[in-house]
Amino acid sequence: MQAAATARQAEAADLIVERQREAARAAGLAPFFNDRLSDGEPAPQLAVIPPGGCWMGARADEHGARDWEQPRHEARFERAFAITRGAIRRREYDRFLEATNHRRPRPYSWNNPDYPMFNVTARDAEAYAEWLGEQTGQVYRLPTEAEWEYAARAGTDGMFCFGDKIRREQVNCSGGLHCTRGLFLCGLGRPVEVGSLPPNAWGLYEVHGNVQEYTQDHWRNAYAGSIQAGDDPFRSTDERNRRLRVVRGGSWFEPPGACRSASRAPRHENEFDLNLGFRLVREIR
Numbered sequence: 001m002q003a004a005a006t007a008r009q010a011e012a013a014d015l016i017v018e019r020q021r022e023a024a025r026a027a028g029l030a031p032f033f034n035d036r037l038s039d040g041e042p043a044p045q046l047a048v049i050p051p052g053g054c055w056m057g058a059r060a061d062e063h064g065a066r067d068w069e070q071p072r073h074e075a076r077f078e079r080a081f082a083i084t085r086g087a088i089r090r091r092e093y094d095r096f097l098e099a100t101n102h103r104r105p106r107p108y109s110w111n112n113p114d115y116p117m118f119n120v121t122a123r124d125a126e127a128y129a130e131w132l133g134e135q136t137g138q139v140y141r142l143p144t145e146a147e148w149e150y151a152a153r154a155g156t157d158g159m160f161c162f163g164d165k166i167r168r169e170q171v172n173c174s175g176g177l178h179c180t181r182g183l184f185l186c187g188l189g190r191p192v193e194v195g196s197l198p199p200n201a202w203g204l205y206e207v208h209g210n211v212q213e214y215t216q217d218h219w220r221n222a223y224a225g226s227i228q229a230g231d232d233p234f235r236s237t238d239e240r241n242r243r244l245r246v247v248r249g250g251s252w253f254e255p256p257g258a259c260r261s262a263s264r265a266p267r268h269e270n271e272f273d274l275n276l277g278f279r280l281v282r283e284i285r
Contacts, residue, residue: 016155016201023050023080027284032085032203035136035282037095043136044092046082046282047151047203053077053230054150055157057223057262062159063178064257068221069264075146077230082282083143083151086194086205087116087213088128096128108274114193116211116277122245122269125214125278132280139283145217145264146230147281148248152207152261154200159260160208161200170198171259172252173209179256191252191275208259211277212247212267219244219266243269251275 024031027048034042057072058065091113097104105119120128122142129140143151158164160171165181174187195205218236236242244266250259253275257263267276 012155013201019050019052019155020048020202024048027080029082029284033082035132035138037135041095043132044084044086044088044280047085048080048082048284049077049147049151049202050080051077052150054153054155056146056149056228058260059262062260062262064255064260064263066263069223069262071223071225073223073225073228075150075228075230077147077150079231080284081147081231082284083147083204084279084282085199085203087211087277087279088125089114089194090117093117093120093128096131100127100131102127105272110190110274112193114195115191116194116206118191118211118274118277119272120277121272122214122267122278124272125280129280139285140280141283142214142216142278143281144231144233145215145246145248146228146232148213148215149261150230151202151204152200152249154202154204156201156261159262161261162198162208166208166256166259171209171256172197172206173250173256173259174252174254176255176257179260187252189252207249208261209250209254210252211249211275212251212265212273213249214267214276214278215246215248217246218242219246241266245269247276 020031034045053076056075058069132140160166162170167181172192199205216233219241246264247267
């Protein structure tokens, strides 16, 4: 019985990857590709995400599920898009700083150029996306909340893209008794290099843990519950919530439950922190 279940899982994973390959072929792209900056150097590597849909939000029985992750609803994506395979790295963001007069982030002792960029605001992330667009002639932007969850799940419907349990070797979080295979009570207490942990089926790194990632969406305390167009970000009419962005993925600072595929939290658009970064969508036209 276990062998049959494993075979079914492998077959499902193959279908997920084949959907990505088909979408890439239709767009005339490789499943993983780089645009070029104006000097010919590669922009951050991207993964093609195929059209489709997912159930967005937490199951009622998920450990750590919150009211603001409800109700579960369908998110649909009529067109493929691309997303950076990991959070934007320090060395990638530094090129933007060197080329512009943009505000430099508050320094910290973590200077590894392959760490995710941190101490940046949503406005900083959007300025970087605009610069990348100017450099490449493409449209870069923060993902919508739905795009982020769909890409992170990569065809899965569990608590994590790896299943309902995780190992220390899969997710950089603070550790805990729940949601883990084996016991680990404390994490590293810092980020890890982008791309150093196992990817999901669509080749995205560190969608769980490491750093929280900004999205376009304004905060709301519950979903509407109807079918959602995945590329349409939520815009609040509440003045306070308009200043709050949804962040996804959890971080090295948080327990496993905060790093689930459905987990979401508010951060101010001008807030910066050691556990807060971003990845970008590149539109496919």
